[in-house]
Amino acid sequence: MHKFLILTFLSILLVSACKSTKEFTGFSYDPPNVTDTTDREINPQKNRVIGIGSPKVWISNEFEGARVNDFYQSPDGAFQVDILPENAPINNSPWFAFKIWSEQPQTVQLRLAYPTSRNRYIPKITDENGTPMPIDMEEAEYDSATGSLTFELNLTEEATLVSAQKVTDSDYFDNWFSQITEANDVRQRVIGQSKQGRDLHEFTITNSSLNHPKGVLIILSRQHPPEVAGYLTAEHFIKYIATDNSELTQLFRDHFVTLAYPLINPDGVMNGHWRHNAAGVDLNRDWVNFNQPETKAVTDAILHATQDSTLQVYYGIDFHSTNENIFYPINEEVVTRPDNVTQRWAVEVIKDNPDILFVSEEFDTSSPISKNWIYRTFGADAVTFEVHDELSHDQVESMAVSAAKSLMQLLLREKGVDITEN
Ligand SMILES: [Zn+2]
Known part of the structure; x- marks a missing residue:
């Protein structure tokens, strides 16, 4: 009973x-026609290292699992990472992963921006043990108009891995x-x-x-x-x-x-x-x-x-x-x-x-x-x-x-x- x-x-x-x-x-x-599974065109990301600002901040997507489509400083001073999908239409699973570092230790505003989508995953910073630690979302600013997410990040000369989930x-x-x-x-x-x-x-x-x-x-x-x-x-x-x-x-x-x-x-x-x-x-x-x-x-x-x-x-x-x-x-x-x-x-x-x-x-x-x-x-x-x-x-x-x-x-x-x- x-x-x-x-x-x-x-x-x-x-x-x-x-x-x-x-x-x-x-x-x-x-998305429409998702069951048509014949080959479609992909827009591959360029794998590269980009450095901007002064003191310089560098970003890299030159590793397996990485995704960054562009990196630049926006008018409000935030360092903006643009994230785009491999092709469209596609559902909202905006994966991102990159390494970021600075020529001098500094705290920056980092913005994840999605020209065709909106933020979904809580960004994670991988610690020295390889464990991805979620950022404090209370401290992050989500812009509901654009779907972007802005948060503070401490940078040093050593690369920090930022990703949507654990990188495998x-x-x-x-x-x-x-x-x-x-x-x-x-x-x-x-x-x-x-x-x-x-x-x-x-x-x-x-x-x-x-x-x-x-x-x-x-x-x-x-x-x-x-x-x-x-x-x-x-x-x-x-x-x-x-x-x-x-x-x-x-x-x-x-x-x-x-x-x-x-x-x-x-x-x-x-x-x-x-x-x-x-x-x-x-x-x-x-x-x-x-x-x-x-x-x-x-x-x-x-x-x-x-x-x-x-x-x-x-x-x-x-x-x-x-x-x-x-x-x-x-x-x-x-x-x-x-x-x-x-x-x-x-x-x-x-x-x-x-x-x-x-x-x-x-x-x-x-x-x-x-x-x-x-x-x-x-x-x-x-x-x-x-x-x-x-x-x-x-x-x-x-x-x-x-x-x-x-x-x-x-x-x-x-x-x-x-x-x-x-
Ligand atoms: Zn699934």
């Missing part, structure tokens, strides 16, 4: 939380990929190349010593470059399934194969894109036509990995981020095998993370996105899981770990595995 009451209470929370998404913010706006370059991914591949039950494979020739990676996590029929869990992430919170959630989620040695996780590796594709849009990430791949296309609208090499490679790899008739796809998660934590489940009326996994999992995730607000908004299966491809191809349930852009890294880690545990329990029960001791 008690448990029932808690569940009822949580469902009411979930339902009432749904209503808040009605206050549409425009962040998940889809190819060294970062190489490191993480090799770390995860060291785990006993993980195999790594290059499944193809991006538009610009970067490797696309697949991680297969399972205990190969056991040979009974297995379930399959599919994990996708980073189709959209600035969605770092979603990516980091996927990272902790994958790491936990791959390396945790509790009885639960070992049972999961015995009974399930996890197929993970954590970096689907490496070109967009390295080029500091707002949303698209190097062909100017939103990859998460290309899961019907497969015009882009990234979506083609990932779906070919999943089809290849699941062709063994003893495997059954149970569930898929595509990690994203936006300005709130949202589950986008497949509509409850659509029958999947197993059914309503997201709805049941969301109850557990909400219960385990009382300090984080989650909402849920169901969709039909018509749009050409990854979760609908998983449903159409395998009849399985799948979710787009949006993580709040501004969750702290500690929050992301604890939420990801608890979410991995509750999903493993749910899927093992669904497969009829006795997990009473967990």
Whole structure:
């Protein structure tokens, strides 16, 4: 009875939380013709170092993940950074990242300006430990007419990294990929190349010593470059399934194969894109036509990995981020095998993370996105899981770990595995 009451209470929370998404913010706006995924023209940023003013202030976008389109001093004396997207139309995910320094220590007014958009991310200053620390937004000035954000910044001769989110370059991914591949039950494979020739990676996590029929869990992430919170959630989620040695996780590796594709849009990430791949296309609208090499490679790899008739796809998660934590489940009326996994999992995730607000908004299966491809191809349930852009890294880690545990329990029960001791 008690448990029932808690569940009822949580469902009411979930339902009432749904209503808040009605206050549409425009962040998940889809421009017209977004489902035409043939190649479009890109306006690449010029990678350069610009110095202005006296004493001189320098800015650089000569590194992976950087984005700066112009830098100049505006009439009020503020140092203005113009940020433009890779192409348009595009939704409002204005990624920026640059290094900035001065020939003499000084405090400047720095303005982030978006000629075609408006500020979205809280700027972060990366400290000496490599941790991006959000600026105090109380002290920053947002201009609602232009969408620009102005704040004070102390500069020295040493470069300060300012970015929308944590910058993840190819060294970062190489490191993480090799770390995860060291785990006993993980195999790594290059499944193809991006538009610009970067490797696309697949991680297969399972205990190969056991040979009974297995379930399959599919994990996708980073189709959209600035969605770092979603990516980091996927990272902790994958790491936990791959390396945790509790009885639960070992049972999961015995009974399930996890197929993970954590970096689907490496070109967009390295080029500091707002949303698209190097062909100017939103990859998460290309899961019907497969015009882009990234979506083609990932779906070919999943089809290849699941062709063994003893495997059954149970569930898929595509990690994203936006300005709130949202589950986008497949509509409850659509029958999947197993059914309503997201709805049941969301109850557990909400219960385990009382300090984080989650909402849920169901969709039909018509749009050409990854979760609908998983449903159409395998009849399985799948979710787009949006993580709040501004969750702290500690929050992301604890939420990801608890979410991995509750999903493993749910899927093992669904497969009829006795997990009473967990
Ligand atoms: Zn996204």
